[in-house]
Amino acid sequence: MNKSLSVTMDQAKEVLAKVPEITLYFWITKLLTTGMGEVASDYLFENLNPFISAPLSVLIFVAAMILQFKVRRYIPGVYWLVVVMVSIFGTMAADVVRVGLGIPYIASTIFFIVSLAVVLVTWYSKEKTLSVHSIFTPRREIFYWLTVLVTFALGTAAGDMTASSMHLGYLSSGLLFTVLLVIPAIGYLLLGFNEIFAFWFAYIMTRPVGASFSDWLAASRSHGGLGIDKGLVSLVLLIFIILLVVFRGGSPAKSVEFKVDKEKVS
Template sequence: MNKLSSVSLNHSNEMVAKVPEITLYFWIIKLLTTGMGEVTSDYLFEKLNPFISAPLSVLIFAAAMVLQFKARRFVPGIYWLVVVMVSIFGTMAADVVRVGLGVPYMVSTIFFIVALAAVLITWYSKEKTLSVHSIFTRRREVFYWLTVLTTFALGTAAGDMTATSMHLGYFSSGVLFAILLAVPALGYWLLGFKEIFAFWFAYILTRPVGASFSDWLSVAHSGGGLGLGKGAVSLVLTILIVILVVFRGGTAAQSVKLETDAA
């Protein structure tokens, strides 16, 4: 095989993934989106009739998802718009289970743990990998976003459970989950945790961390917060997300080879 053919073959075996590189900026933006989605969902429920805000959020979420699936490459604005809408939609899903159906946070947390486990087990049984470096088929992309959506709902329920049902308050709840968030990071660097396990472990925990601290900033003093207001906190977090996505490109796309990663 000549050099030109070899280069052509290598090029054909690679494509740009539709998910970003996992960098420090990725985790910062992810944390900001979790907090923004939490307070924005609550703000919409307070300021708009739920029969208006809920369908509107679902409509925007669906439109963003269509754009993401239609894109042929990683587009920072589209990708992070989907994450933001997943954050808002995931919060609403958890709140509907708790407020609308009257299900205790403990029960809803367990439910979403089971749901997440079911998604991950099905994903692995079909694809033999849970690696975000291998999102280059439509089915894997579907599994990826199902996992992301379920982690947001789980994180919302878990954060509310510790803050309210367990009476830790929003700040203490945020500190608790921040400490737990250090486990996969230290485990990966010091204890040899598998990359895929450490990633999803951390991904799940970013939700209650961001949501707990954003609630602490936004809720009134009587509710254990600083009373800055949901609208103000949501606006500031949105601006920070936009700045990072625009000036950092939402973190660069990653090149992946068309091969199955070992989990």
Template sequence: MGKSISAILEPVRAAGSKVPEITIYFWIIKLLTTGMGEVASDFLFERLNPLISAPVSVAIFIAAMVLQFKARRFVPWVYWLVVVMVSIFGTMAADVVRVGLGIPYVASTIFFATALAAILSIWYVKEKTLSVHRIVTRRREFFYWLTVLTTFALGTAAGDMTASSLHMGYLASGLMFAAVLAVPIVAYKLLGLNEIAAFWFAYIMTRPVGASFADWFSAARDSGGLGYGKGEVSLVLTILIVVLVAIRGGKAASVAESESRDRVA
């Protein structure tokens, strides 16, 4: 196991950045994947035995990650498949902490927030940057996906906390998180917020936004939702994701930062 982890973290350089450029289509697809992962995970747990659905989801997640790490360049369908599976797996991780271990939503939110802060801190210490424009080594890619996975788990826990523990409901939670999501956008455009900080702030917030609205659409009316059903909402979101990735999957992010700002530790 130690050898395999060391192999993953070897600073092997890819042909280019392994993640897409940040465009409006990136954010739209990201929001769709957050919602899809939330309701798909719940749908699988409700319709299938968790002893079946969980291992199958984990197996697909691992297979997608292997494809991503083996690729020497950015491949849109592989990248977004990983994001979808991270979304589903992140939801399951948050649910295991809450339901399986009986930890309250507030505590699980604090736990994942602390874990995320620790991961970002270690990433910065090791690489001297958190930029997504230079995901060109295995170690950076490892930190990138570990961060992404943790943001999904954190977003799920935070969304459930506001909707359930704080009794805000899905719609109010979605609107509140959408307002918070606007903060880094405005701060970056008008107040000169650092680009990297703005990106990760927005990236973290897209999860509870997408998850809250997806829950609102899918949950039964007596639970504060519109009652469209988890299976139906999952299917619609999946179709939208496939269409957008096929049309606007994106190209690799530009490796544009100076070496002095982004040197390998």
């Protein structure tokens, strides 16, 4: 008899996708994780021995990443745990480059821009796509998370560069990057920007937006901030993240529809 197997888009996304569908809730949660990671990293560094907080953060980050690779589909709690830990780890990476090695923010920003370009070029050369709708193989997932990690480090360095080296302050930096964040949204909706380009442009910008505003909340008044306790800011942001993940965890990203036709079997 003839048998035609057709896998619909909805079925495919449930089986294959390892990342969430890109919705407004995705962007809100992403912004909250960037702010939470920035302030939480500073809080841990200031209130715990760095020789304890840094290895502990790395350990949790690695454990979360292993768990993400072990699961076979998108699980909101696992995915966003990884994003939170990437945010904290990415902030630490950028701070180590600046504070630990004494490299200026502009140099570290350029370094992370080049690193991101290398990752994206390598990803595209191997997979011929940078679409988040195609993250359903281990290699693509490795490229995806490596890109995410570098964007977090880049966003941290860029935000600190504008706030400190360019003397804009945290609030002005947050407003500047918010304007830049709006560009890919308008470009995609009204000007025909390429979807993949618009996504990664916006994704990169969310980091300095969230980090700048969270730094503005937590920085002392003498440094242009509101002086709210870093631990409190981190806790409040974490609560909002948990609420969004629990109640609006979302569906997996929609995979490309495909069809499998079987030859006649008897």
